Amino acid sequence: MSVESGTRIKVAVQKSGRLTENSLDLLGRCGLKYSRGKDQLVCFGENMPLDVLLVRDDDIPSLVQEDVCELGVVGLNVVEEKRLGFLAAGIAPLFEQVMTLDFGRCRMSIAVPEEFSYQGRSSLAGKRIATTYPNILERWLAEEQIAAEVVTLSGAVEIAPRLGRAELICDLVSTGSTLAANHLREVETVLESQAVLIRTPVPVAAEKVSWMNKLLKRMDGVQQVRESKYIMLHAPRSALAEIAALLPGSEHPTIMPLEGTDEKVAVHAVCRENVFWETLESLKAAGASAILVLPVEKMLA
Numbered sequence: 001m002s003v004e005s006g007t008r009i010k011v012a013v014q015k016s017g018r019l020t021e022n023s024l025d026l027l028g029r030c031g032l033k034y035s036r037g038k039d040q041l042v043c044f045g046e047n048m049p050l051d052v053l054l055v056r057d058d059d060i061p062s063l064v065q066e067d068v069c070e071l072g073v074v075g076l077n078v079v080e081e082k083r084l085g086f087l088a089a090g091i092a093p094l095f096e097q098v099m100t101l102d103f104g105r106c107r108m109s110i111a112v113p114e115e116f117s118y119q120g121r122s123s124l125a126g127k128r129i130a131t132t133y134p135n136i137l138e139r140w141l142a143e144e145q146i147a148a149e150v151v152t153l154s155g156a157v158e159i160a161p162r163l164g165r166a167e168l169i170c171d172l173v174s175t176g177s178t179l180a181a182n183h184l185r186e187v188e189t190v191l192e193s194q195a196v197l198i199r200t201p202v203p204v205a206a207e208k209v210s211w212m213n214k215l216l217k218r219m220d221g222v223q224q225v226r227e228s229k230y231i232m233l234h235a236p237r238s239a240l241a242e243i244a245a246l247l248p249g250s251e252h253p254t255i256m257p258l259e260g261t262d263e264k265v266a267v268h269a270v271c272r273e274n275v276f277w278e279t280l281e282s283l284k285a286a287g288a289s290a291i292l293v294l295p296v297e298k299m300l301a
């Protein structure tokens with residue numbers, strides 16, 4: 001490895017799949033401009049000392065574990081499966097979850113064939129359950145004190161019952177359409193998952209620290225901004241307390257005088273939760289007028 005590459009932060013991102021677009025978009029929102037290498041395996045940061053390694057999602061925790069990459073964006077399901085695997089093998093996992101990201105939502109669920117008569121968790125006892133996530137499933141079964149057999153497959157879990165390899169399956173679901181297409185019915189949720197940012201617990205080289213901190217702050221800002229809104233309204237002084245209490249997730253609104261009136265003031269606030277029509281209607285009912293809701297583009301706490 002050249003001296004130059006040793007001073008650059010490496011971020012592992014899924015090469016091609018459900019997380020790819022959102023992961024690269026997150027880095028873009030943090031201000032990263034990049035060019036994609038000819039081999040399509042690396043994106044070279046042009047305005048930050050940072051490169052993005054494009055890999056299979058299953059390899060991301062290991063790349064952070066081995067300190068090849070300082071950061072990785074990957075599904076919680078993959079992180080948990082790897083972490084439990086390492087722990088079972090007596091290896092200390094060297095990746096920490098820094099923050100949850102608002103994409104890649106899915107759940108790991110147990111599903112049964114349509115004709116299976118499911119009477120609750122006791123129906124799982126003694127059954128074979130096919131999955132690509134044996135560690136997570138084993139942990140859940142142990143927690144629920146269910147004695148079932150875990151059949152580990154490397155893919156195509158949903159056809160396992162038809163092939164007679166297992167009676168049930170445990171797989172990732174988001175809409176449930178794949179299950180339905182395979183005549184399977186979801187009965188239990190084993191894990192709720194979404195994309196997460198992981199990092200190495202190993203202290204990063206001195207020359208990378210400042211960019212690393214800057215990037216983590218920006219990522220945090222991007223996450224906060226997604227749901228945040230800036231609200232502006234006019235409020236009668238007499239209703240200020242009631243109106244401030246209605247503003248979702250806002251801490252200290254700015255109150256400003258309005259020219260030509262003492263009865264009303266302008267209220268500006270950042271709301272860290274989504275603002276729904278119902279909230280606006282309640283604000284209006286409390287006496288607010290001239291209500292404006294604006295998206296927030298960037299935020300630095």
Ligand code: ATP
Pocket residue numbers: 014015016017018019055056057058074075076077078104105106172173174175193194195
């Ligand atoms: P790779 O080639 O990188 O190994 P993959 O086939 O394992 O790809 P994808 O299907 O792209 O991975 O899923 C990547 C991640 O997206 C999953 O690990 C999970 O965290 C998340 N995800 C969100 N919704 C779903 C879903 N409906 N099915 C599977 N994964 C989902």
Ligand code: ZN
Pocket residue numbers: 056057058
């Ligand atoms: Zn994968």
